[in-house]
Amino acid sequence: MAKLILNRLSKSFEMGGRPAVNDVSLTVREGGFLALLGPSGCGKTTVLRMIAGFEQPTDGSILLGERVLADAGEMVPPEHRNMAMVFQSYALWPHMSVTENVGYPLKVRGVSREKRQRKVAEALAAVRLESYANRRPADLSGGQRQRVALARCLVTEPDVVLLDEPLANLDRHLRQEMEETFREFHARSGATMIYVTHDQAEAMALATDVAVMSEGRLLQVATPEEIYARPEGRLVGGLVGQGAVLSLASPHDDKRLLDWPAMQAMLAKSRSGPAADVLVRPQDVEVVPNGIPATVLSVLFEGERYALRLALPDGQTLRAFSRQPAKAGDVLEVAIHSAWRL
Amino acid sequence: MTRASHRGNSQPRWLFPFVITVIFFLSVLPLGRLAVTGIASAMQGGARQMLGDPGVWQAAYNTLFTSFFGMIAAVLLGGGFALLLTLFDIRGKTALGFLFMLPTMIPPQVTALSWIGMTGPSSTLLKAIGLAPPLGSPQPLYSIGGIALLYGVQNAPLVYLSLRAGLLALPRDGVEAARLAGASSWQVLRDVILPLSLPGLAAGAAIAFVSCVGNFGIPAILGIPASIYTLPTLIYSKFASFGPGTFGDVSLLSALIAILSIAGLAVEERVLRGRDYRVIGLSGQVAVFRLGSWRRMAELGLWLTIFVILFMPLTALVASSLAPAYGVPLSTSTATLHAYREILFRQAVTRTAFTNSIGLSLGTAFGLLVVTVLTGYFLVRGKSRFTRVISALAEIPYALPGIVLAVAFILLFAAPIPIIGVSIYGTIWIILIAYFSSFFAVSLKPVVSAFRQVDPSLEEAARLAGAGFGRRLRDILVPLVAPAAGASVILVFLIACNELTISALLWSAGTQTLGVAIYNLDDSGSFNLASALSVLVVVMVVAMMIVLELMAKRLPKGVVPWRS
Ligand SMILES: Nc1ncnc2c1ncn2[C@@H]1O[C@H](COP(=O)(O)OP(=O)(O)O)[C@@H](O)[C@H]1O
Ligand SMILES: [Mg+2]
Numbered sequence A: 001m002a003k004l005i006l007n008r009l010s011k012s013f014e015m016g017g018r019p020a021v022n023d024v025s026l027t028v029r030e031g032g033f034l035a036l037l038g039p040s041g042c043g044k045t046t047v048l049r050m051i052a053g054f055e056q057p058t059d060g061s062i063l064l065g066e067r068v069l070a071d072a073g074e075m076v077p078p079e080h081r082n083m084a085m086v087f088q089s090y091a092l093w094p095h096m097s098v099t100e101n102v103g104y105p106l107k108v109r110g111v112s113r114e115k116r117q118r119k120v121a122e123a124l125a126a127v128r129l130e131s132y133a134n135r136r137p138a139d140l141s142g143g144q145r146q147r148v149a150l151a152r153c154l155v156t157e158p159d160v161v162l163l164d165e166p167l168a169n170l171d172r173h174l175r176q177e178m179e180e181t182f183r184e185f186h187a188r189s190g191a192t193m194i195y196v197t198h199d200q201a202e203a204m205a206l207a208t209d210v211a212v213m214s215e216g217r218l219l220q221v222a223t224p225e226e227i228y229a230r231p232e233g234r235l236v237g238g239l240v241g242q243g244a245v246l247s248l249a250s251p252h253d254d255k256r257l258l259d260w261p262a263m264q265a266m267l268a269k270s271r272s273g274p275a276a277d278v279l280v281r282p283q284d285v286e287v288v289p290n291g292i293p294a295t296v297l298s299v300l301f302e303g304e305r306y307a308l309r310l311a312l313p314d315g316q317t318l319r320a321f322s323r324q325p326a327k328a329g330d331v332l333e334v335a336i337h338s339a340w341r342l
Numbered sequence B: 001m002t003r004a005s006h007r008g009n010s011q012p013r014w015l016f017p018f019v020i021t022v023i024f025f026l027s028v029l030p031l032g033r034l035a036v037t038g039i040a041s042a043m044q045g046g047a048r049q050m051l052g053d054p055g056v057w058q059a060a061y062n063t064l065f066t067s068f069f070g071m072i073a074a075v076l077l078g079g080g081f082a083l084l085l086t087l088f089d090i091r092g093k094t095a096l097g098f099l100f101m102l103p104t105m106i107p108p109q110v111t112a113l114s115w116i117g118m119t120g121p122s123s124t125l126l127k128a129i130g131l132a133p134p135l136g137s138p139q140p141l142y143s144i145g146g147i148a149l150l151y152g153v154q155n156a157p158l159v160y161l162s163l164r165a166g167l168l169a170l171p172r173d174g175v176e177a178a179r180l181a182g183a184s185s186w187q188v189l190r191d192v193i194l195p196l197s198l199p200g201l202a203a204g205a206a207i208a209f210v211s212c213v214g215n216f217g218i219p220a221i222l223g224i225p226a227s228i229y230t231l232p233t234l235i236y237s238k239f240a241s242f243g244p245g246t247f248g249d250v251s252l253l254s255a256l257i258a259i260l261s262i263a264g265l266a267v268e269e270r271v272l273r274g275r276d277y278r279v280i281g282l283s284g285q286v287a288v289f290r291l292g293s294w295r296r297m298a299e300l301g302l303w304l305t306i307f308v309i310l311f312m313p314l315t316a317l318v319a320s321s322l323a324p325a326y327g328v329p330l331s332t333s334t335a336t337l338h339a340y341r342e343i344l345f346r347q348a349v350t351r352t353a354f355t356n357s358i359g360l361s362l363g364t365a366f367g368l369l370v371v372t373v374l375t376g377y378f379l380v381r382g383k384s385r386f387t388r389v390i391s392a393l394a395e396i397p398y399a400l401p402g403i404v405l406a407v408a409f410i411l412l413f414a415a416p417i418p419i420i421g422v423s424i425y426g427t428i429w430i431i432l433i434a435y436f437s438s439f440f441a442v443s444l445k446p447v448v449s450a451f452r453q454v455d456p457s458l459e460e461a462a463r464l465a466g467a468g469f470g471r472r473l474r475d476i477l478v479p480l481v482a483p484a485a486g487a488s489v490i491l492v493f494l495i496a497c498n499e500l501t502i503s504a505l506l507w508s509a510g511t512q513t514l515g516v517a518i519y520n521l522d523d524s525g526s527f528n529l530a531s532a533l534s535v536l537v538v539v540m541v542v543a544m545m546i547v548l549e550l551m552a553k554r555l556p557k558g559v560v561p562w563r564s
Helices: A044-052 A098-108 A113-126 A142-154 A172-189 A200-206 A224-229 A233-239 A260-268 B015-043 B046-051 B054-087 B093-105 B108-118 B124-128 B144-168 B172-180 B185-214 B217-222 B231-240 B246-273 B275-279 B292-321 B338-346 B348-381 B387-399 B402-413 B428-453 B456-464 B469-497 B501-506 B514-523 B527-554
Strands: A004-011 A021-028 A033-037 A059-064 A067-071 A083-086 A160-164 A192-197 A209-214 A217-222 A244-249 A257-259 A275-280 A285-301 A306-311 A317-322 A331-336 A338-341
Touching: A004 A044, A021 A044, A021 A059, A021 A209, A033 A044, A033 A200, A044 A083, A044 A160, A044 A192, A083 A142, A083 B456, A098 A113, A098 A142, A113 A142, A113 A172, A142 A172, A160 A172, A172 A192, A172 A200, A192 A200, A200 A224, A209 A224, A209 A233, A217 A224, A217 A233, A233 A244, A233 A275, A244 A260, A244 A317, A257 A260, A260 A275, A260 A331, A285 A317, A306 A331, A317 A331, B015 B046, B015 B246, B015 B348, B015 B387, B015 B402, B015 B428, B046 B054, B046 B246, B054 B093, B054 B144, B054 B185, B054 B231, B054 B246, B054 B292, B093 B144, B093 B292, B093 B527, B108 B124, B108 B144, B108 B217, B108 B292, B108 B514, B108 B527, B124 B292, B144 B185, B144 B217, B172 B185, B185 B246, B185 B402, B217 B231, B217 B514, B231 B246, B231 B402, B231 B501, B246 B402, B292 B527, B338 B348, B338 B527, B348 B387, B348 B428, B348 B469, B348 B514, B348 B527, B387 B428, B402 B428, B402 B501, B428 B469, B428 B501, B456 B469, B469 B527, B501 B514, B514 B527
Parallel strands: A021 A217, A033 A192, A033 A209, A083 A160, A160 A192
Antiparallel strands: A004 A021, A004 A059, A059 A067, A209 A217, A244 A275, A257 A338, A275 A338, A285 A306, A285 A331, A306 A317
């Protein structure tokens, strides 16, 4: 096993058209769990399919350790990459039983029958599907099918496991259960995993590293904590956490973590000069006496608290949590205890 | 590990050259050869000479006349059935639909024989019930009108299918909206449904016309005895009296047929292109209108029609096949299986025909399947720019009348094959190759529909599992398209086994097919033997149609040609 390197990877589907993937460079450490996060249509699947070998890069290269898997001229076919993939549609072969599905990669590799049976049994035990071994995929629920697909990845001890929005077709309850299964799977197999999702909560919960993409470009790669605390740029800031991005007059220093006095100073200044984007998370906004005035636009009761949408005097919107109910139209005074300059 | 230079697609490198080679030999080469001969002959004054030949004019006129009226009859019959069975609350629709589809699957020469057995002075059936016209009175079907009528019966199912497909695709909410707007059933039918279903009807009429133009079996049996020639039978007779100018003449005649067919197909293409409204709104089941007190009448009419166009001719055919010695009227005590014994056990000619036809059909069905699975995979999964051209080229040989294709293969193989110097003219191989070419599209269609239904990720998962192309084909793709492949084999077998047009031109002693044997038996006056052979053919057709009907649920839509 070795680290997976994407080197200035690009892909255009049409000649001269807007590239679906644009100059993406990324290193996934051996045994890492990388979440590829971004809005729908930003090119995540295309990156994944290039890693798997289903698409050829139009520029750049993909390396596994020293070995070049693909560049614009040549590529190793998927058959020879020792990778595995969990598809959004599960991609189980309907004419094979669960056992046959899981055992097929071993069969292709010419593994003996006894060894195959043992490994399949192990893999099915790992996803807790022992008692379904002889069923057909059609007779399984969505979550069970996804676990069969995972078991199929498990048997061959692949170098890299690719997952393309594997939870998108499942209901919320099953998602939590499956997230747990993925984590276990990662710990057990030690494989490098790349997990594509458009759900930031899922990415944060599962991965050791998060890479954020938008319109084919890679915006930031960091640990979930880092991405959350120190996002780079308006797009990442808007995508991670439920924060609001304010456009304020630029301060004179280049401090990025802003406290309430710094925020007060920036809010007070007129916005005619150069502007800075500032990320404000709802939990950092507090209703206090003598803060800045904010008009309540809407209120959503979330059970343990109220989620408010507020408008500042200049019309920019903020989100905040409150324990007290409020009505649309109320004017509150709020303080912003912490903000992050993007 | 090797660094294969391998594009992102999943196909092995030999697949594209393979498909191109197949298309070249099955479509481009024979049709190109025909075009070259035709043009060369036209340049050498063949065209002028042909235009001066009144026989050609007469045949062209006969072809157009019979095809036009055949088309009208097909539209009346098929259109009526489609409207009644699709829009109204008729009982027993499935049975009626299946029975109505039968004539198109029964070979034309058998249809012609069975109708002859039903009419005229020598009809065993009429004689048995004492209704036969006096000896010496003419056989009414040996005429232009007779040919046109049987064209209508044979091709009515084509109109039925096309119109029915159009009706089933009608936007249901459009019909419901018209109803809510206060329109009566009759008004909805007149103002909404019929105008919207016109393209389906027109397309069906065009296909029926093309099919009539290329028909050989019916005018061969009904026309030749009365010296009425259509273009296909004229080609046949030119070969029978082979001369130095024959190749030039027949290539020009085939070109004429091809042009008529292409004109018909172009009409179909045009009217169907206007059907964009299909995608608007829900479609599916059309509202079923109640016939009320008219229902009984309508059902009676439908069954009566089936009785006249199907049961009566087939009964006559069976009667003819059981006919005792000449002059003895048929009754339960005089009926004899002599004819069956003769064709099955005594006559070497018919036994050879059975062997040939079954062998050719099996060879074509399974051989083509291998080719079409690979071609279908290429067409569906391929990212090639040529897929559209290749699909079109694969369709052409089947769209063209068989007689045109047969002429093309004669021209191609009349001389020994260059380089290897072997001549396959007059052997069974030329028929086999012509069958491959002609039925390529029949075999391809179910396979392509099945491949389209296979989620690409199923194959991608197999690739990541480490399976190469051959392995994926065997373990994943072929099992997934197996039902359609089965249907493809049965369909090709069914059509090839009943085929007459191609083999009529390509056979020689020892390579006759069932179609040829039936025709020759009739031609030599052994009407009872021809009828017995035809009965066996009909039994086989019905059996295979029933098998396909039973498989239909497991097949992609559109695979079984008579279901929509
Ligand atoms: N096979 C393809 N042919 C042409 N365009 C494609 C193809 N696959 C993806 N695209 C385009 O590339 C862009 C990125 O798509 P994708 O990688 O599927 O996004 P994501 O998975 O992030 O939703 C989209 O604009 C999409 O339309
Ligand atoms: Mg995607």
